[in-house]
Structure formats: C-alpha cells, structure tokens
Amino acid sequence: MEWTGLVNTTMGALIALAASAFAERRRWARESEQRTKDDRRAAYIAFLNATAEASEILINIARGHDRDETALARAGTVLRDSSVLSRRLELALFAEDDVREEVNRTVGALRTYRDLVSQGLAYEADEFQRARTTFNEQRDRLTQLMRRTL
Incomplete structure (x- = not known):
C-alpha cells in the first residue's frame, strides 16, 4: 500500500485547514477591533457635541442673546x-x-461654567471668562487624548 501519499495528503489538508482557521481568526479580530474603534469614535463625537451644545447655550445666556425669564433655569x-x-x-x-x-x-469644568451662568454672571466678568477658558482648555485636552486612543 501507498501510505506516504495518504499521509502527505492528510498532512496537507490539516495544514490548509489550520492556515485557513488562523487567517479567519485574524480577520475576525481585525473586524472586531474596527467595530470597537468605530463605536468609541461615535461615543466620543456624541460627548464632544453634547459639551459644545451645552457651552453654546451657556454663552448665549451669558451674552444676553438668550435672556428671558427661564434663561437662568435653563x-x-x-x-x-x-x-x-x-x-x-x-x-x-x-x-x-x-x-x-x-x-x-471636563464635566467638572462645565459644571463650574454652568454654575456661574445660572447665578447670572455676565459674559464680561473675569470669573466667567476664567471658567469658560478653563472649560475650553480642558475639552481641548480631552479631544487630544481621544484622538490618541483612536
């Protein structure tokens, strides 16, 4: 009997199966990592957009562009x-x-910023400008860190 041919064929098939399984596992891992990165990116963007919206509302109230009886409550x-x-x-x-x-x-800096606006502090006040600058600088630091993790 010709056992060497059968053994060689079996070994070749096993090597091909193993290589295929390994390649499939690597592809799955890359796709999974990309999905995680995409989800993280979307969450980062959503958070940064929410802070930008909050900041815009606060600055409009402080500047008097959005001043009515409910502005400070908002x-x-x-x-x-x-x-x-x-x-x-x-x-x-x-x-x-x-x-x-x-x-x-960043949320802490935004809270300080919010507290000053809800107290009625004017846009021109030094304390307001310091809080706004602190918040913006903190959000910039966060954005840079987020970029590095993507």
Missing part, C-alpha cells in the same frame, strides 16, 4: 438637557481609564 439644567451626563455614562462603559478621568474633569 442654564441650571443644561448638562442634562444637552445629554452631557448620559453621554458621559456611555463613555464610562468602554473608554480607557485616562479618557474617563479627562471626561470627568
């Missing part, structure tokens, strides 16, 4: 109304530790 609820808090919770699920820490610092 300033007080801007984090919830602009989805900043829910977007932060979304990031808490999968963002890296350093990103979560910067997100929390």
Whole structure:
C-alpha cells in the first residue's frame, strides 16, 4: 500500500485547514477591533457635541442673546438637557481609564461654567471668562487624548 501519499495528503489538508482557521481568526479580530474603534469614535463625537451644545447655550445666556425669564433655569439644567451626563455614562462603559478621568474633569469644568451662568454672571466678568477658558482648555485636552486612543 501507498501510505506516504495518504499521509502527505492528510498532512496537507490539516495544514490548509489550520492556515485557513488562523487567517479567519485574524480577520475576525481585525473586524472586531474596527467595530470597537468605530463605536468609541461615535461615543466620543456624541460627548464632544453634547459639551459644545451645552457651552453654546451657556454663552448665549451669558451674552444676553438668550435672556428671558427661564434663561437662568435653563442654564441650571443644561448638562442634562444637552445629554452631557448620559453621554458621559456611555463613555464610562468602554473608554480607557485616562479618557474617563479627562471626561470627568471636563464635566467638572462645565459644571463650574454652568454654575456661574445660572447665578447670572455676565459674559464680561473675569470669573466667567476664567471658567469658560478653563472649560475650553480642558475639552481641548480631552479631544487630544481621544484622538490618541483612536
């Protein structure tokens, strides 16, 4: 009997199956990593957009462009109304530790900014400008960190 031909054929088939399985596993891992990156990118964008919306509302109230009897109350609820808090919770699920820490610092800076506006502090006030600048600088640091994780 010709056992060497059968053994060679069997070995070739096993090697081909193993190579195929290995290649498929690598492809699946790349696709999974890309999906995770895409999900992270979408959550980052949603959070940054929410903070931009909140900041825009606050600056319009402080400048007097959006001043009515409910303006200060709207300033007080801007984090919830602009989805900043829910977007932060979304990031808490999968963002890296350093990103979560910067997100929390950004929300803290935005809270300080919000508190000053809801107290009726004018746009021209030095304290307001410091809070706005602190928030913008913190959001810029967060954005840079987010870029590095993508």
